Amino acid sequence: MQIALVGIGKIALDQHVPSIAASPDWELAATVSRHGTVDGVEAFTDFDAMLAARPDIRVVSLCMPPVPRYDYAAKAIRAARHVMLEKPPGATLSECHALADMAAAQRVSLYATWHxxxxxxxxxxxxxxxxxxxxxxxxxxxxxxxxxxxxxxxxxxxxxxxxxxxxxxxxxxxxxxxxxxxxxxxxxxxxxxxxxxxxxxxxxxxxxxxxxxxxxxxxxxxxxxxxxxxxxxxxxxxxxxxxxxxxxxxxxxxxxxxAALSGEYPRLYARMSELVRAGTSDVDLAPMRHVxxxxxxxxxxxxxxxxx
CATH class of the missing domain: 3.30.360.10 (Dihydrodipicolinate Reductase; domain 2)
Incomplete structure (x- = not known):
């Protein structure tokens, strides 16, 4: 499956990009970032432009900080894309619940990851x-x-x-x-x-x-x-x-x-593949409740x- 990675910072380059590259389930088809790119991958600086230009990409992985993440996730869900969220899944519990409801209504998968x-x-x-x-x-x-x-x-x-x-x-x-x-x-x-x-x-x-x-x-x-x-x-x-x-x-x-992070992100992407293929979501917010x-x-x- 083709996937777009949004937010090309340290965690994306250190963990997400290698995990996608090593996975038999995924192809990194596009990135969205104002500052970072990945060699050999189509790069966008605007998320709306990526959604419009690449309707063939059905899955989006969001790696930007939590505060702006809701707007990106909501746009992706409205565009009928499956969404994978870096931890924490959002800035507030309310917006995470809202995303879960939107994903259910659009019948797309939403995965709140905890690496x-x-x-x-x-x-x-x-x-x-x-x-x-x-x-x-x-x-x-x-x-x-x-x-x-x-x-x-x-x-x-x-x-x-x-x-x-x-x-x-x-x-x-x-x-x-x-x-x-x-x-x-x-x-x-x-x-x-x-x-x-x-x-x-x-x-x-x-x-x-x-x-x-x-x-x-x-x-x-x-x-x-x-x-x-x-x-x-x-x-x-x-x-x-x-x-x-x-x-x-x-x-x-x-x-x-x-190593402390060895295997964690590959397992997350394997889980996201399972969710998309099954048409289900995984949005456990228990860690955020304690915070x-x-x-x-x-x-x-x-x-x-x-x-x-």
Whole structure:
């Protein structure tokens, strides 16, 4: 199937383009971007022009920041194109629900992707936790914003989510592997004096049997930390490197050399192919609900200004 990629930035070039190129299901037929292109692929700078010029392209993958994404997705759906959304699927829950309703009315597929759910060991962790009695659950997600989002000012603006841009990856794993639902009970959001969005967050959650706490921080230097640890009556589980590694009772399971993002985006594109062929959608907004609740309940604390 032919697909158009909209928003040719770092994540598109690092993950989307190679995944499409390696897939037997997809052909990258066009790009839309004001600044980036892909060698050998027809390039547009205007989305409306691409939709008009290429009615043969039935699928669109949107990789731009979340705030402008709704307008692009709505145009694509109205043009009867199937739509794949980079995470987070939008700037607000309301617009994501609106897109889901539009897609259903137009009978096109809509896929709200969560790439961290496709990490190597996430499904194994979900299976291990099933049926066990959870007592303590701790998430530590600390990375360096300078390394992963250089010069991307939009992440600090309203709708950019700040540290929840990576933190929502952790939440996407948590909402996949836990059998019991959780919800935010308290949050502390650290906001730089010169920014609109938080650079760090600490949260507590309600769970039927366990103490659940999460800490996100965008100021981490050196080794990056993407870890989830679960203590159960029946043993302990740890996911490291964003779900690429899994330890049970301290012992490594499987291959220890998997890269943190290895395989995630190829699995997303395989899933999108399944959805289009089946004529169905996948729009799970659970991770976004937790972010919205953290902003609603969060106590804001001003911290030192942040500059790259």
């Amino acid at each position: 961290s759910r496709s990490a190597d060991k996430v499904q194994a962790a979900k299976a291990w936790l099933a049926g066990k009695t959870l007592r303590k659950f701790t998430v530590t997600w600390k990375e360096d914003v300078r390394r992963w989002h250089p010069g991307q000012e939009w992440i600090w603006e309203p709708g950019g989510m700040g540290v929840f841009d990576p933190g929502i990856n952790a939440l996407s794993i948590v909402t996949e592997i836990l059998a019991d639902p959780i919800h935010v009970t308290s949050a502390l959001l650290e906001v730089p004096e010169n920014r609109q969005a938080p650079i760090a967050a600490k949260m507590a959650f309600h769970h039927p049997t366990a103490e659940v706490a999460m800490e996100f921080d965008w100021r981490q230097e050196g080794d990056q930390t993407w870890s989830i640890e679960a203590e159960c009556d029946e043993g302990t589980l740890a996911l490291h490197d964003g779900g690429a590694r899994m330890l049970v009772d301290g012992a490594e399971t499987g291959d220890e050399t998997s 919205a609740d953290a902003f609603t309940l969060g106590r804001r604390e001003l911290v030192a200004p942040f500059t790259e």
